[in-house]
Amino acid sequence: MAWNAWGDPAHARQLEDSQRQLLVDTLGVSAAAPPRVERSALRLPPGALPEPARAALTAVVGEEHLRTDDAARILHLGGKSTPDLLRRREGDAHHAPDAVVTPGSHEQVQALVEICAEHAVAVVPFGGGTSVVGGVEPAREGHPALISLDLRRLDALVELDEESGTATLQAGLRTPEAEELLGAEGYTLGHFPQSFEFATIGGYAATRSAGQSSAGYGRFDAMVTALKVATPRGTLDLGRAPATAAGPDLRQLFLGSEGTLGVLTEVTVRVRRAPAERRDEAWSFPSFAAGTAAVRALAQRGLLPTAIRVSDETETFVNAVIAGSAAPEGCLSVVSHEGDPDEVARRGEAVRQVLTAHEGSLLDDEVAAAWRRSRFSGPYMRDALLDTGVLTETLETATSWAGLAALRETVTATLTAHLRTATSTPVVFCHLSHAYPSGGSLYFTVAADAGEEPRSRWRAAKQAAGDAIAAAGGSITHHHAVGQDHRPWMEAEVGPLGVEVLAAVKRTLDPAGIMNPGKLIPEAATQPPAVS
Amino acid sequence: MAWNAWGDPAHARQLEDSQRQLLVDTLGVSAAAPPRVERSALRLPPGALPEPARAALTAVVGEEHLRTDDAARILHLGGKSTPDLLRRREGDAHHAPDAVVTPGSHEQVQALVEICAEHAVAVVPFGGGTSVVGGVEPAREGHPALISLDLRRLDALVELDEESGTATLQAGLRTPEAEELLGAEGYTLGHFPQSFEFATIGGYAATRSAGQSSAGYGRFDAMVTALKVATPRGTLDLGRAPATAAGPDLRQLFLGSEGTLGVLTEVTVRVRRAPAERRDEAWSFPSFAAGTAAVRALAQRGLLPTAIRVSDETETFVNAVIAGSAAPEGCLSVVSHEGDPDEVARRGEAVRQVLTAHEGSLLDDEVAAAWRRSRFSGPYMRDALLDTGVLTETLETATSWAGLAALRETVTATLTAHLRTATSTPVVFCHLSHAYPSGGSLYFTVAADAGEEPRSRWRAAKQAAGDAIAAAGGSITHHHAVGQDHRPWMEAEVGPLGVEVLAAVKRTLDPAGIMNPGKLIPEAATQPPAVS
Known part of the structure; x- marks a missing residue:
């Protein structure tokens, strides 16, 4: 994975001259593309992991699995939203994690989060690093140090239960490898989001991902039958039956929890016979x-x-x-x-x-x-467009069928108005990406002249679009999750009391507040309540 | 609804002589049936609702909707499990609620639960009263008074959204009336559990009910797109899209919450065109x-x-x-x-x-x-069997396809062993009642000589069967919910940390612990944690 672009550098794309000219003609893009500094120009702050924490973490995983070198830290600077890439192109690495730790088992993850809680070290669970909402941003939020917990070594097919049609997969397994392991037994997961090449099983569960074949295979959250989670307070094993009336479904608290409550280490999912x-x-x-x-x-x-x-x-x-x-x-x-x-x-x-x-x-x-x-090339194209001076980004939402046309109209109009400049007109388009009996999701793409300060221009457009979505009754995200970027709309999504419930769950499992700080749950709610 | 038996007294059944003789021959039932006292023999304790609470509640609903007479209190003595009916046949009414309150709107429910929290009055939300797990038992658990909050007046079809294929129904609507309202517009809910005649929309959601047509129409929890809940801390409106990645799915905390977190007042569900x-x-x-x-x-x-x-x-x-x-x-x-x-x-x-x-x-x-x-007559037959001296009861569970045969074997053997007596052999049978891609549910029925102390004999058999289910990896309930009766197995179901999470959610929404005390969440967990 490239440090400052999407995906495999060998697959990087370039625009043809005719395409570039079309962009100039239709969007009014200026010639100047955003800067793109060399990796060697990055200046990282010195690692701040206190020695006692480093020693305790190393005792769990071994020296070779706790890295503090620049190469490792640079690959964990955050996710892959357009603002993320623009910041990296500008050479901003001030927020690099202090260390990258790669555990080899659930038990190691459990031990690591307990040690981090003891030493007040923030933990960012890291799968494929493909978040487009700031979900893996190394945000300290007051903690003196932060580690990126890279799950790449948790890459096993733990169990295939052919009779029940389920597979237990470790969280760090990437989709191509998961398909290879399952394919060898004649099965498929059937989950093909645009991030397919890099994203992981744990990431899909933690963000409620939806793939291009969700109509047939289901959203990822709907495929999950059981979960194992390592929290600072201990391990949870959830899911004893395909369906149950034994109270609230606690799996549904960890699906979509984005690492804020603990680390998903194993996920049991439905699998199907590979289609003939x-x-x-x-x-x-x-x-x-x-x-x-x-x-x-x-x-x-x-x-x-x-x-x-x-x-x-x-x-x-x-x-x-x-x-x-x-x-x-x-x-x-x-x-x-x-x-x-x-x-x-x-x-x-x-x-x-x-x-x-x-x-x-x-x-x-x-x-x-x-x-x-x-179908997986969109993010590569984004880099080529950025190189040409075109700001391109996506956002998505969902609502009922009855609300869909009005939602499309308001989001399109809002994005267009906010990205227009005196000399350029943006292009805003969308597709219906996922469908359910009661509604569907809309996936918007914008292309606009990058011009000066593309990050702040996008921030303003995104803020206005989010407000428009909330006002129209849509969900702030259908399958990209909340992360940092959608956190301001969580109160609109679940109400102030819903936010309090999320914060209470977090305080129970993560009293030190070390798990993926700054994501999902609005800040005020994560403070312990005053003693009454 | 009969006060001491299932359903409409006009539909009560009697066994034929040949059937009675077959029971004597096969089960070895003794001639003596359990006692069945007249309603006039019941002795209710005086109502204990403090006057300030009564006045405040009456100010919300009006005099005619707060009843403290024996007739109303006797119809809210609890649910319809076999032990419930045996206790009522014995004339036990010591636990009658102090009042029965029938609000007419969400706003009234919201006001009532706030008043009850202020006065430490326990609240048992009451729909059809068909719980077979002690879910509507008027259990005070230390509270000085208790009201049964009967939702029968919340019986409207609030909105039918034909484009989105959803209907918003008030929680106290019974299924036949819901089908009538929807049927007039050409739609059906398709939810047909054995309790169909009496059970309510809110009860289905609060208990994660599954009907006989769940294979085609889905479990009730799977039909729900949105919920309105009145909690002592305020109202929650959840569900903005058919699917979302905006964090944990909080609807899933209230589905199956059995009135312990608040009162479901409106439920938006998927509806289908009535089949031709x-x-x-x-x-x-x-x-x-x-x-x-x-x-x-x-x-x-x-x-x-x-x-x-x-x-x-x-x-x-x-x-x-x-x-x-x-x-x-x-x-x-x-x-x-x-x-x-x-x-x-x-x-x-x-x-x-x-x-x-x-x-x-x-x-x-x-x-x-x-x-x-x-298909709805089983519970009527149970009363006829009890009249003949036959103890009959059901229990149900679910597991993966791979675990189903072993689960059936252990539950059958356990129930048979515990209900056998020196002179009688019980009959234990089951059916596969609901199916999913990864597993199914088993619904067991037992018929045994009632003999002496049928309640304590059933309690011992149920305890052993629950332990066998937990040991075999099954869920303690697939569609009857937890109530009082399955509460001892909640820790096996979700783990001690899962129980802590549930308790934290309850403390957030119901700090006074007034909502349906003694149900679902194990007792130790509902105590506030010691200040650290």
């Missing part, structure tokens, strides 16, 4: 409303394919430009079916009937093939 | 293992019908005796499909292929029709 067949289709709808209505009909009839998405007119056009192909009329929808050949045929036919009834037209197979080839 | 067609089928499998394997195959292939259950050999025989018909060979399975005619036909055919491949044989339609006629 896959069929991708591309469809066109005359409008975004028609495409959305079609997806709603499928979701409410229990007929969702394995994957389905609908781009609005602008996204349909932009994606065609990126792919160097002609844009289809209207709004592009990609549909994918996986399963036994019989099932793919049966479901495929039922879905085609519904899509056709909603004014859908089947397009050439090559359009769907182009989507599949490029 | 229904097809019931009865199948026979050569063994319970074969039937279970068939259901597992359907669940894992995403092919579950609307309803499916498999009885073991003994239950198959007993049900035939009760129905006065010949028992089919092996194990009876009932399968039901609902939906559009096309969908019923298509899914019906796919399911038939799987069942046939698992050694299933389709039986005469009349067998399925008999199941549908009698």
